[in-house]
Amino acid sequence: MSITKNLNQFIDKLPEQVQLVAVSKTKPIEDVQEAYDAGQRVFGENKIQEMTQKWEALPKDIQWHMIGHVQTNKVKYMIPFVSLIHSVDRLKLLKEIEKQAATHNHVIAILLQVKIAREETKYGMPIQEATDLLSGNDLEQYPHIRLKGLMGMASFTDKPEQVAAEFELLESLYLRFRESKNLSILSMGMSGDYESAIAHGSTMIRVGSAIFGARNY
Numbered sequence: 042m043s044i045t046k047n048l049n050q051f052i053d054k055l056p057e058q059v060q061l062v063a064v065s066k067t068k069p070i071e072d073v074q075e076a077y078d079a080g081q082r083v084f085g086e087n088k089i090q091e092m093t094q095k096w097e098a099l100p101k102d103i104q105w106h107m108i109g110h111v112q113t114n115k116v117k118y119m120i121p122f123v124s125l126i127h128s129v130d131r132l133k134l135l136k137e138i139e140k141q142a143a144t145h146n147h148v149i150a151i152l153l154q155v156k157i158a159r160e161e162t163k164y165g166m167p168i169q170e171a172t173d174l175l176s177g178n179d180l181e182q183y184p185h186i187r188l189k190g191l192m193g194m195a196s197f198t199d200k201p202e203q204v205a206a207e208f209e210l211l212e213s214l215y216l217r218f219r220e221s222k223n224l225s226i227l228s229m230g231m232s233g234d235y236e237s238a239i240a241h242g243s244t245m246i247r248v249g250s251a252i253f254g255a256r257n258y
């Protein structure tokens with residue numbers, strides 16, 4: 042199967058309100074170019090250095106989304122071009138993004154990554170901390186950051202009920218603050234669980250292997 046074919050099949054299945062982020066991490070420039078030629082403009086990467094190299098090499102109308110864990114000392118490299126950071130999971134990172142965005146006179150769009158998986162390995166802000174942050178006015182301290190929504194990853198499990206319950210949890214947090222915080226993006230769902238995510242209100246899915254094939258790490 043070719044990338045173009047996979048992509049077109051995928052897009053045909055998607056409801057109108059759901060945006061596709063094509064996750065190109067570990068894949069070569071040529072693969073991203075093929076997806077670009079097929080019409081895809083939004084790509085997700087999980088390493089800042091790799092994303093920067095691809096941004097330099099590829100057409101400038103691509104929107105680059107950071108979806109992976111971000112080290113604060115690397116934030117500055119992506120500020121000039123990143124279009125959405127999905128993986129903001131701690132105050133220290135918010136502060137660093139604010140500082141670097143102010144330096145560049147940019148406003149950076151972000152999502153709060155919330156920990157919904159029961160597994161211990163996943164990153165994300167604990168749900169109570171996220172609730173507290175969204176309940177108060179603390180985000181006003183970051184004028185160069187625009188919070189657009191929430192992101193979450195479900196457990197890697199073959200129990201569909203557990204995945205559904207985790208997505209439901211994030212959906213309820215999103216719905217609770219959607220109006221007061223003017224949120225418009227609920228980023229959840231990957232190759233293995235996007236159908237469940239969409240059933241629970243996802244507006245943005247992050248799909249890698251179903252488009253580009255399995256990754257060889």
Ligand SMILES: *Cc1c(COP(=O)(O)O)cnc(C)c1O
Pocket residue numbers: 064066087108109194230231232233247248249250251
């Ligand atoms: C790798 C990755 C994806 C895509 O995973 P696939 O299973 O290949 O679709 C989505 N979200 C995040 C945060 C990732 O790191």
